[in-house]
Amino acid sequence: MEQQEIIPHLFRTEYSKIVSVLGRLVGFEHIEIAEDIASDTFLLATETWGIKGLPENPAAWLYTVAKNKARDHLKRNNIFSEKVKPGIQRSNTGSHEIEIDLSNKNIADSQLQMMFAICHPSIPAEAQIGLSLRILCGFGIEEIAGAFLSNKETINKRLFRAKEKLRKEKVRIEFPRVSEIDARLETVLTTLYLLFNEGYYSSSQNTTLRKDLCLEAMRLNYLLVDDPHTNKPPVNALLSLMCFHASRFDARLNQNGEIILYDDQDTTLWDKNLIIQGEFYLNKAATGDKISKYHLEAAIAYWHTKKDDTTEKWESILQLYNTLLPIEYSPIAALNRTFALAKARNKQTAIIEAEKLKLTSNHLYYSLLGHLYTDIDKQQALIHLKTALKLAKSKADKETIRKSITKIVETK
Amino acid sequence: MKDFLFLFRRASTAMPTGSPEEMQSMTQQWMDWIGSIAAQNKLVDRGNRLGEEGKVLRPNNVVTDGPYTEIKESLGGYTLVKANSMDEAVELAKGCPIFAVGGSVEVRPIDQM
Numbered sequence: 001m002e003q004q005e006i007i008p009h010l011f012r013t014e015y016s017k018i019v020s021v022l023g024r025l026v027g028f029e030h031i032e033i034a035e036d037i038a039s040d041t042f043l044l045a046t047e048t049w050g051i052k053g054l055p056e057n058p059a060a061w062l063y064t065v066a067k068n069k070a071r072d073h074l075k076r077n078n079i080f081s082e083k084v085k086p087g088i089q090r091s092n093t094g095s096h097e098i099e100i101d102l103s104n105k106n107i108a109d110s111q112l113q114m115m116f117a118i119c120h121p122s123i124p125a126e127a128q129i130g131l132s133l134r135i136l137c138g139f140g141i142e143e144i145a146g147a148f149l150s151n152k153e154t155i156n157k158r159l160f161r162a163k164e165k166l167r168k169e170k171v172r173i174e175f176p177r178v179s180e181i182d183a184r185l186e187t188v189l190t191t192l193y194l195l196f197n198e199g200y201y202s203s204s205q206n207t208t209l210r211k212d213l214c215l216e217a218m219r220l221n222y223l224l225v226d227d228p229h230t231n232k233p234p235v236n237a238l239l240s241l242m243c244f245h246a247s248r249f250d251a252r253l254n255q256n257g258e259i260i261l262y263d264d265q266d267t268t269l270w271d272k273n274l275i276i277q278g279e280f281y282l283n284k285a286a287t288g289d290k291i292s293k294y295h296l297e298a299a300i301a302y303w304h305t306k307k308d309d310t311t312e313k314w315e316s317i318l319q320l321y322n323t324l325l326p327i328e329y330s331p332i333a334a335l336n337r338t339f340a341l342a343k344a345r346n347k348q349t350a351i352i353e354a355e356k357l358k359l360t361s362n363h364l365y366y367s368l369l370g371h372l373y374t375d376i377d378k379q380q381a382l383i384h385l386k387t388a389l390k391l392a393k394s395k396a397d398k399e400t401i402r403k404s405i406t407k408i409v410e411t412k
Numbered sequence: 413m414k415d416f417l418f419l420f421r422r423a424s425t426a427m428p429t430g431s432p433e434e435m436q437s438m439t440q441q442w443m444d445w446i447g448s449i450a451a452q453n454k455l456v457d458r459g460n461r462l463g464e465e466g467k468v469l470r471p472n473n474v475v476t477d478g479p480y481t482e483i484k485e486s487l488g489g490y491t492l493v494k495a496n497s498m499d500e501a502v503e504l505a506k507g508c509p510i511f512a513v514g515g516s517v518e519v520r521p522i523d524q525m
Contacts (some may be wrong), residue, residue, distance in 0.1 A: 322447030
């Protein structure tokens with residue numbers, strides 16, 4: 001990797017590790033100190049490495065600098081004696097020096113605990129995702145603003161308010177009690193799911209950023225799978241879902257960041273390794289007696305890794321949607337169920353069901369109707385697609401609909 | 413939106429006796445019907461089936477076996493939906509696979525206490 005690339009890359013991966021370890025030491029009361037120390041460390045790295053070249057082990061270099069900076073800062077400001085030392089004495093290590101443990105084990109533990117603290121039910125999902133991106137994934141404010149299609153001030157305010165709230169609620173950076181783990185894990189999984197979707201379905205044209213969001217969600221999910229406390233069936237199911245979706249990453253977007261529809265995707269671009277991993281985690285998820293929405297969505301995604309249109313495939317997908325919708329309704333799931341119905345049965349049946357959905361402000365609803373009426377009633381198909389075109393907002397969506405219209409007009 | 417309770421009744425003699433394929437197809441029809449209501453975001457609770465056995469208690473500690481000794485149709489299950497009107501609720505009930513085996517659906521609005 002070139003130096004221009006290695007620094008942002010290291011920043012992402014190491015920033016979150018340093019902030020998590022230091023953050024756990026000082027708590028949310030002083031989380032800004034942890035963030036400042038990490039940022040200062042990278043600033044110094046950029047300057048020093050620019051002159052002297054990369055050190056042999058850049059991560060170790062960063063840890064040493066971060067440790068020293070943290071020690072100085074904590075001592076100078078009496079934070080150590082007031083806040084950290086009592087904690088250390090409680091844990092009875094007997095040490096009076098500031099121990100900053102940047103071992104792999106402690107980093108992983110700190111990140112997990114930070115994940116639980118950030119994904120706290122007391123702050124809104126949007127704020128949880130924002131804080132996760134900043135603290136757990138090391139994203140810059142500008143990048144977060146880009147991902148949310150928002151601006152820096154809004155994001156800064158949102159993160160500030162979220163941190164205030166966590167302080168007020170006295171949320172501690174620690175593992176939840178065993179009896180609470182399942183309930184707290186649910187919020188964590190929702191955040192990871194939304195984080196992944198933010199990348200996968202975002203209307204941002206920045207494909208690199210979008211892919212990074214997905215990869216970060218997966219990295220955090222791997223952390224959960226790697227720890228015996230959190231290695232639970234829904235965690236594996238969500239990871240499986242992410243693997244299946246991510247396997248199509250390179251096939252589903254063209255160079256301009258526009259969506260390539262499933263039917264038109266080049267299957268040679270599907271990532272076979274990720275599909276195998278998805279199957280592995282789906283098998284691991286198949287224990288216990290509870291079926292989560294992640295299980296169902298992962299199973300649906302599994303069937304989508306098989307390109308051939310078999311009755312078995314579409315009947316399975318239909319029944320999975322029939323089971324998913326009563327657990328959790330979403331317009332997208334309702335539309336996808338109707339699409340599966342057309343494939344498993346026939347378009348006439350699906351049209352009757354589609355017209356009951358009445359999702360009249362959703363362009364995808366009209367796109368689906370347009371698709372179902374193609375080959376049955378061209379006029380109706382065109383009317384629906386034109387309505388879809390009016391409702392669609394993103395350039396990519398409009399382009400996709402225009403292509404469908406042209407296709408119908410040309411087959412006249 | 414108001415909640416409506418669907419009560420499924422069918423002749424107690426009309427218990428499924430079909431082949432595994434027929435049973436499978438029956439399950440599929442129920443799944444499709446529930447899925448269709450859920451896809452319209454009008455399912456509140458898919459409900460449950462009721463076991464065949466039952467007791468009825470009457471005044472003076474009179475307990476009788478089975479709720480269906482004198483009625484031909486027995487209550488087989490329930491589902492909770494939401495709809496804007498009784499007409500709409502009835503419309504939702506129309507696709508229920510129970511009609512294929514001669515059963516009925518009773519639609520009752522739920523008045524919140």
